[in-house]
Amino acid sequence: MLVLTGFADEISDHLEEQLDVLVSEGISYLELRSAYGKNVLELTDEELVRLKSALTEKGIRVSSIGSPIGKYPIQDPFTPELEKLKRASYIAKQLDARYIRVFSYYIPENEAPENYRSEVLSRMMMLTRKAEEEQLTLLLENESGVYGNTDERCLNILQHCGSPCLRLAFDPGNFVMNRIMPMSEAYPLLSTYLEYVHIKDADNQARIFVPAGEGDGEFPAFMKALKERSFSGFLSIEPHLHRAFPEQQGPERFKIAAQALKKLLSNEGLAWS
DSSP, rough: OEEEEEEEGGSSHHHHHHHHHHHTOOOOOOEEETTTTTEEEEEOHHHHHHHHHHHHHOOEEEEEEEOTTTTTTTTTTSHHHHHEEEEEEHHHTTOOOOEEEEEBBOOOTTTTTGGGGHHHHHHHHHHHHHHHTTTTTTEEOOOOBBOOHHHHHHHHHHHOOTTTTTTEEOOHHHHHHTTTOOIIIIHHHHHHGGEEEEEEEETTTTEEEETTTSSSOOHHHHHHHHHTTTOEEEEEEEOOOOOTOHHHHHHHHHHHHHHHHHHHHHHTOOOOO
C-alpha cells in the first residue's frame, strides 16, 4: 500500500492549519521542511518537543526531513554541510523519521556541470558515509540548477556512492522542467534507486507546475509502473501551484494537488493510506 505525505508548509505558515488540512485529506504523514516560521534545521530542541506533541495529538507522523543540505553553491565550504547533516540526523531520530532529503549543489551559471563532477561526487560520498553511520537514508532530489538535475547525472551520483543509504526522491515535475521525460527517459535509468516520490507535475510549454496528471510528467504511465513493481513507499505531495492557481490560497492548492493524486491512484486501482 502506498503512503501519502506532503510538504505541509505549502498549506500555511501555521502548523495547526497544516495539520487540520492533512487530517481532512486523510493524510497521516508530512515531509518536514519548515515550522514556526523556521527552516527545519533551525528548530530548537524545545520547538521539536512542541512540534512532536502537536503531531502526536493529530495522529500525524514525519515521513522525511526536508533539509536544504546540498542546496548551496558548490564553491561554498563543505564543513557546515556536515554540521547540518548531524543536526538533521538528530531531528530525524527525535521525530522517528528514517529519511533526510538532500540536493547535489548548485553549479555556477554558464559553466559545465562536468567541471564540478569530482567535487560533487566527493561531497555526496561523505554525506552518504555519515548517513551510514547514523543508520538513516538520504534522498537525492533531482532539483533544477544543481548537478543532479538530469537523469544521467543523478545516476552518476547514485552509482558512485553505491549505498542503500543514498536513494532517489523521484520528482517528475522537476524532470519536465529540465526537458527530460520522467517515464520514457528518467525512469528506465533510475528505477532501481527510486525509494520515495515527490508528486509534482509540470506543463513543459507554459513552464509552470500543475496538478499531477495535468502536465507532461507522464503520470498515468508512472502510476502503472508503481503498481507493476508493487511500490509501497511514500508519495509526497509538493503542490507548487501558486502560478497555476493564483486565486487560491495554500490550503485550497494543497487540496487540489492531493485530490488530483488520489484520482490517479483510483484510476489505477492503487490503494493508499
